[in-house]
Amino acid sequence: MSLDAIPIHVINPPPTEPGLTGNAPPLLRELSELVKRLLASGETSAIDLSALPLTPADLDWLQDKLGAGEISVTLQANGESTLNETACPGIWWVTHHNEQGAVTSQFIEVAFVPELVKAHPEDVQTGQEYLELLISDL
Amino acid sequence: MSLDAIPIHVINPPPTEPGLTGNAPPLLRELSELVKRLLASGETSAIDLSALPLTPADLDWLQDKLGAGEISVTLQANGESTLNETACPGIWWVTHHNEQGAVTSQFIEVAFVPELVKAHPEDVQTGQEYLELLISDL
Numbered sequence: 001m002s003l004d005a006i007p008i009h010v011i012n013p014p015p016t017e018p019g020l021t022g023n024a025p026p027l028l029r030e031l032s033e034l035v036k037r038l039l040a041s042g043e044t045s046a047i048d049l050s051a052l053p054l055t056p057a058d059l060d061w062l063q064d065k066l067g068a069g070e071i072s073v074t075l076q077a078n079g080e081s082t083l084n085e086t087a088c089p090g091i092w093w094v095t096h097h098n099e100q101g102a103v104t105s106q107f108i109e110v111a112f113v114p115e116l117v118k119a120h121p122e123d124v125q126t127g128q129e130y131l132e133l134l135i136s137d138l
Numbered sequence: 139m140s141l142d143a144i145p146i147h148v149i150n151p152p153p154t155e156p157g158l159t160g161n162a163p164p165l166l167r168e169l170s171e172l173v174k175r176l177l178a179s180g181e182t183s184a185i186d187l188s189a190l191p192l193t194p195a196d197l198d199w200l201q202d203k204l205g206a207g208e209i210s211v212t213l214q215a216n217g218e219s220t221l222n223e224t225a226c227p228g229i230w231w232v233t234h235h236n237e238q239g240a241v242t243s244q245f246i247e248v249a250f251v252p253e254l255v256k257a258h259p260e261d262v263q264t265g266q267e268y269l270e271l272l273i274s275d276l
Contacts, residue, residue: 025276032273035266039259065272071255073211088265089257112257117209119227119250121177127226128173134203135170138163 019057027052027062027108034110035090044111046094059106066091066108073117079104083114157195165190165200165246172248173228182249184232197244204229204246211255217242221252 027047034045049059067087075081079098086093092114094107109115165185172183187197205225213219217236224231230252232245247253 025273028269028273028276032266032269035262035269039262039266070214071211073209073255076208085257086265088262088269090262090265091269112259112262113251113255117211117251117255119223121250124173124177124226124228124250127224127228128170128177131166131170131173131226131229135163135166138166 017057017061019055020061021053021055021058023052023054024058024062024065028065031066031088031091031108031110035088038090038110038112042112044109044115046107046109049106049108063093066093073114075116081116083109083116155195155199157193158199159191159193159196161190161192162196162200162203166203169204169226169229169246169248173226176228176248176250180250182247182253184248185246187244187246201231204231211252213254219254221247221254 030047034047037043037045054062069085069087069089071085073083075083079096080101081094081096084093084095085091090110090112092109092111094109094114094116095103096105098104168185172185175181175183192200207223207225207227209223211221213221217234218239219232219234222231222233223229228248228250230247230249232247232252232254233241234243236242
């Protein structure tokens with residue numbers, strides 16, 4: 001049999017969107033490990049997306065894969081921060097903006113509740129003193 | 139000296155807004171106790187505003203006194219719920235709406251973080267399995 005008789009099928013690689021670097025899919029594997037750790041020990045973690053070689057297309061791909069959850073949090077403090085639950089509970093997409101509205105950093109946080117949403121005891125104490133003032137003015 | 143010579147000053151009571159019943163101020167005192175309890179023991183609590191004889195004016199007065207904090211949370215599940223931090227950290231104003239957007243109940247929650255914002259371990263587990271499915275499809 002001559003080589004000419006061997007049928008050749010050209011298999012195209014799956015189409016990739018322009019701008020994708022291939023750096024995003026390994027993050028899903030890392031997130032899976034971090035979620036397992038959260039469940040096993042309660043240990044929380046965060047991935048600083050701004051520190052990784054990810055293009056806007058990579059970030060879109062990742063955001064699309066993780067999906068949108070039921071909870072979105074807005075924090076107003078020297079610019080707006082948004083902390084959005086993904087479709088994977090325990091994984092939160094966190095975006096910080098400056099006072100002009102520009103994105104300054106993006107994180108994926110793995111936690112039952114994002115750290116920034118929790119009231120700190122010293123702030124609660126200050127709030128209680130403010131409340132006592134209100135009451136004494138009644 | 140005849141009684142006619144005694145000057146009489148009519149002292150008017152401080153003006154109250156129409157609609158105020160006087161039922162709201164005691165709630166500030168109760169909240170102060172609940173916040174103290176949160177700080178002392180971590181015990182959380184909630185006041186069901188819908189179950190109390192409060193007018194819309196009472197609720198406005200209370201909301202105005204407690205003020206607005208930095209954090210607002212939106213939860214989409216069979217209608218929208220909003221969980222807004224007040225100017226007293228640890229005190230959250232929680233409003234539930236039905237799918238038509240009508241308010242169905244209102245609570246004041248005293249907690250470091252409102253219960254509804256926390257991801258439940260069983261949901262995190264389900265999310266982790268979904269993530270594994272995503273990864274096996276890559």
